[in-house]
Amino acid sequence: MRLPRIARRPLAASTLLVIAFASACEQKELVNGPRLTGKDTLFASYVALGNSITAGFQSGGILDTTQAESYAALFAHQVGTRYAFPGFRPPGCPPPIVNFQTGARLGGGTPSTCALRDPSSVTMALNNVAVPGAAVIDPTSPLSPNGNPLTTLILGGKTQVQRALDAQPTFVSIWIGNNDVLGPALSGFAFGTPTPVDSFGLRYDAMMAQLTSARKGLTGILFGVVNVTQVPALFPVDSLIADPTFKAEFNAAVTGNPATDVPVSGDCNGAHALVSLEIIAALQSTTPGHPTSVDCATQAPFTLDTVKQAIVSQTVAAYNQHISTAATSAGFAFIDVNPLLAQLRARGLIAARPDFTSATAPFGPVFTLDGFHPSALAQQLIVNAMIAAVNTKYGTAIDTVAHP
Amino acid sequence: MYTGGVFMIDGRLSSGWTWPAVVGALALGLVPAMSAGQGFGLNDVGSCAVGRAYAATGAPCQDASVIYWNPGAAPSLRGFSFYGGAAPIGVAGGFTADTTGHRYASNAPVAVPPHVFVNYAGQLGGRAASAGIGLYVPYGLTSQWPASFPGRFEAQKASLQTFYIQPNVAIEVVRHVLTLGGGPVIGHSTVELDQALDLAAAPVAAPGVPPGTTFGLLGVAPGTQFGLATITGGATAVGWTVGAMLHATSDVQIGARFLSAMTFHYDAGTATFKETPTGLVLATGNPVGLPPGTPVDALLAPQFAAGGPLGRQGARTRIVHPLQAEGGIGYTGLPGTTVDLDVAYTGWQSFETLPLVFTGPAALAGLNRTLLENYGDSWSVRLGAEHLFGDSARGITGRAGFSYATTPAPPVTVTPLLPDMNRFNGAVGVGFPLTRAVGLDAAYLHVFTRGRRGRITERTSPAQTAAELNSGFYDLAANVFSASLRLHL
Numbered sequence A: 001m002r003l004p005r006i007a008r009r010p011l012a013a014s015t016l017l018v019i020a021f022a023s024a025c026e027q028k029e030l031v032n033g034p035r036l037t038g039k040d041t042l043f044a045s046y047v048a049l050g051n052s053i054t055a056g057f058q059s060g061g062i063l064d065t066t067q068a069e070s071y072a073a074l075f076a077h078q079v080g081t082r083y084a085f086p087g088f089r090p091p092g093c094p095p096p097i098v099n100f101q102t103g104a105r106l107g108g109g110t111p112s113t114c115a116l117r118d119p120s121s122v123t124m125a126l127n128n129v130a131v132p133g134a135a136v137i138d139p140t141s142p143l144s145p146n147g148n149p150l151t152t153l154i155l156g157g158k159t160q161v162q163r164a165l166d167a168q169p170t171f172v173s174i175w176i177g178n179n180d181v182l183g184p185a186l187s188g189f190a191f192g193t194p195t196p197v198d199s200f201g202l203r204y205d206a207m208m209a210q211l212t213s214a215r216k217g218l219t220g221i222l223f224g225v226v227n228v229t230q231v232p233a234l235f236p237v238d239s240l241i242a243d244p245t246f247k248a249e250f251n252a253a254v255t256g257n258p259a260t261d262v263p264v265s266g267d268c269n270g271a272h273a274l275v276s277l278e279i280i281a282a283l284q285s286t287t288p289g290h291p292t293s294v295d296c297a298t299q300a301p302f303t304l305d306t307v308k309q310a311i312v313s314q315t316v317a318a319y320n321q322h323i324s325t326a327a328t329s330a331g332f333a334f335i336d337v338n339p340l341l342a343q344l345r346a347r348g349l350i351a352a353r354p355d356f357t358s359a360t361a362p363f364g365p366v367f368t369l370d371g372f373h374p375s376a377l378a379q380q381l382i383v384n385a386m387i388a389a390v391n392t393k394y395g396t397a398i399d400t401v402a403h404p
Numbered sequence B: 001m002y003t004g005g006v007f008m009i010d011g012r013l014s015s016g017w018t019w020p021a022v023v024g025a026l027a028l029g030l031v032p033a034m035s036a037g038q039g040f041g042l043n044d045v046g047s048c049a050v051g052r053a054y055a056a057t058g059a060p061c062q063d064a065s066v067i068y069w070n071p072g073a074a075p076s077l078r079g080f081s082f083y084g085g086a087a088p089i090g091v092a093g094g095f096t097a098d099t100t101g102h103r104y105a106s107n108a109p110v111a112v113p114p115h116v117f118v119n120y121a122g123q124l125g126g127r128a129a130s131a132g133i134g135l136y137v138p139y140g141l142t143s144q145w146p147a148s149f150p151g152r153f154e155a156q157k158a159s160l161q162t163f164y165i166q167p168n169v170a171i172e173v174v175r176h177v178l179t180l181g182g183g184p185v186i187g188h189s190t191v192e193l194d195q196a197l198d199l200a201a202a203p204v205a206a207p208g209v210p211p212g213t214t215f216g217l218l219g220v221a222p223g224t225q226f227g228l229a230t231i232t233g234g235a236t237a238v239g240w241t242v243g244a245m246l247h248a249t250s251d252v253q254i255g256a257r258f259l260s261a262m263t264f265h266y267d268a269g270t271a272t273f274k275e276t277p278t279g280l281v282l283a284t285g286n287p288v289g290l291p292p293g294t295p296v297d298a299l300l301a302p303q304f305a306a307g308g309p310l311g312r313q314g315a316r317t318r319i320v321h322p323l324q325a326e327g328g329i330g331y332t333g334l335p336g337t338t339v340d341l342d343v344a345y346t347g348w349q350s351f352e353t354l355p356l357v358f359t360g361p362a363a364l365a366g367l368n369r370t371l372l373e374n375y376g377d378s379w380s381v382r383l384g385a386e387h388l389f390g391d392s393a394r395g396i397t398g399r400a401g402f403s404y405a406t407t408p409a410p411p412v413t414v415t416p417l418l419p420d421m422n423r424f425n426g427a428v429g430v431g432f433p434l435t436r437a438v439g440l441d442a443a444y445l446h447v448f449t450r451g452r453r454g455r456i457t458e459r460t461s462p463a464q465t466a467a468e469l470n471s472g473f474y475d476l477a478a479n480v481f482s483a484s485l486r487l488h489l
Helices: A004-033 A071-079 A147-156 A158-167 A181-188 A197-214 A237-242 A242-257 A280-285 A304-331 A338-346 A374-396 B019-028 B045-052 B071-076 B296-304
Strands: A046-052 A171-177 A219-223 A234-236 A274-276 A333-335 B005-007 B079-087 B090-097 B104-105 B114-124 B126-143 B157-174 B178-198 B225-247 B252-259 B264-275 B311-319 B326-330 B339-347 B353-358 B369-370 B378-389 B394-407 B423-433 B440-446 B452-454 B472-488
Touching: A046 A071, A046 A158, A071 A374, A147 A158, A171 B452, A181 A304, A197 A304, A219 A304, A219 A374, A234 A237, A237 A274, A237 B378, A242 A280, A304 A333, A333 A374, A333 B264, A338 A374, B045 B378, B045 B394, B045 B423, B045 B440, B045 B472, B071 B114, B071 B126, B071 B157, B071 B178, B071 B225, B071 B252, B114 B157, B126 B178, B157 B225, B178 B264, B178 B311, B225 B296, B225 B311, B264 B296, B378 B423, B423 B472
Parallel strands: A046 A171, A171 A219, A219 A333
Antiparallel strands: A234 A274, B079 B114, B079 B472, B090 B104, B090 B472, B114 B126, B126 B157, B157 B178, B178 B225, B225 B252, B225 B264, B252 B326, B264 B311, B311 B353, B326 B339, B339 B378, B353 B369, B378 B394, B394 B423, B423 B440, B440 B472, B452 B472
């Protein structure tokens, strides 16, 4: 519509008035602009899947402070992306052990104590869906026998993959498979053997397929399985034979009296077997058929002779070959933490055998009081290795974490 | 359930509807709804006004919609006037979540608020006078979101449909200078709120579980839907309106109108609940102590049975429809041209809370809620103009306008129910004769916004702030097409 010339002036002035009013009123809205998340689209939504290590389990327990020390939390912080985890209120679920010698737990709790979730951690999208105790079958199965109260408390009836997809991830880290060998190893194959490699591969592939089919263009990193013969919860039986002082400390740990001898079978001489810490509770047990000595025969519980050690090592190697291939196939990064463990052991940061006289650091600074869960320091070392692998794979320049 | 603008509940009319209202709505075949004004206000009353971006009080349109825009100016019409039509409104909006960056587009249906006005103007005792009646939709709202929208627990669908019937009388108080008009307003309103039920917020009733434990504390993710609540109701309220038109000079006129606030009590509403399968099963070693594989849905089913907390029952709510005050100045000194600059005020501060009260077992289960709205008053500046091309009998009128409206919603109340924000309206329109007595007006108006941060979860305490609750960004745009038939005899 074209107005007569004289009419355009007041109209134009009035229009300016309206626009000026509108602009003035809009100023306050500028403070409410959209909030940016993540440093870039690669890490716009990060989700960690896995087991107790990823969840932040330490010293046989878990609570929000240990969860915040997980490598997953550290990674999210380094890349500047959202990180919501299923926090547990103190003293934990269960509370961590605070005294290696007495087994006392935080807040006087027991292994069955469980403070429920922190209400403030209840959120639609979790960035850490790892569940302590999970094996390779669990990320896709809601009803595996590995389930425990934490399975429900973290996942609420879903699987890890389903819960991960709730966050619509752009980047995932997956560290699963340790429990496929750890439990059998700590029991000396008494309560099962490692998951067969073929089954492991099928389950791993199913997990990857569910994730990558639901999220096209998904990126991530896959962790290899730890060779659990290297964790300090398994220590050389030779120490019990060759070092009377250590043997006396072991006797005290089992019986309460260093002079009360715990028999070590003669077949342990020269067997180079590993003894599981779990043998202490078994020796203390009054259950019929419980072990009464340290026995190194292949069929004996709570020890790993060289045959069983080889089975564990070969199985882990096969697992890791499969995971590495899966990473290549998916275009993900891959990291094998076993060289890092070997390096730390070589530097003396991982105790070759438990120090039964220490209440708070029996395995050195890298492992916590249960002998197989990493400490806060170890989580920092893990995330730095993870960051290096991610930087190499994706050409990023993520800063590593400073540590002592 | 939703049939042609009438809510049917089990084959019966919902209690809030009166037969005249039903007949009126059916006769029009149109559905009043949608928010394209401030808050849940609607200004789409007549195509002439839409074409001027709602600037129609200082210099009202020369049709019977003047009954709404300035009741005091109705005597300026001559003889019998009819003005009726509708304004289809399409809204494109969405919510982008901070956590995922995903945008959820709303799927609100196109709404068609109608308007019908009849007026007769003549002489009474030597003074210009008029009598008339109007039906229009000053308040309405339809917000609707997809089933995957994470904010569906706040509102999956919200529908408010209110029409006012306004008899009007007006008379010239000071000859050729001042006219006044006004009358009662009878309003009828229906409301529907569909809200997904979040399992994470539901209490767990199981042996050994501490009281107050919710499924969320047992790991169920917020946003796990286990049901859908639908609350419907209807109400009628009465108010009043007045208007004045002052002809300051032969070219300058000043107009004003006032529409009172009206409080609608939806006391005979109905709440129905439908279970939604979660597919969740309890894992091995679950803390509830039930066998692994136990379906969560089976545990919840008794809640939905008759007599259960989520069985069918009564519900009530209350919504204040705020007062409107508008004043403007019109200039007609240019040949064939009218320019109008209006300022409008809406008393949204009265929309403080939205109570949802159940009159059945849900109340005993503690499900009554009060949504905190805490709206503030809002302002709008409207500038419109029209020019007649050709003679008054056969000429075509072109219209254009621009207006700006501040939102009444505070930053903490930008929600799926109504993600309100400041709006810019740009409009164009045209009016042309069909016969000597009949004409057609058509208009298009586009609503521009800059988007606004908002929340998708309920604000349960006045202490909660926008910074704490807002978790994403709402965007909004709307298109309004309006067509009206104009008759002068």
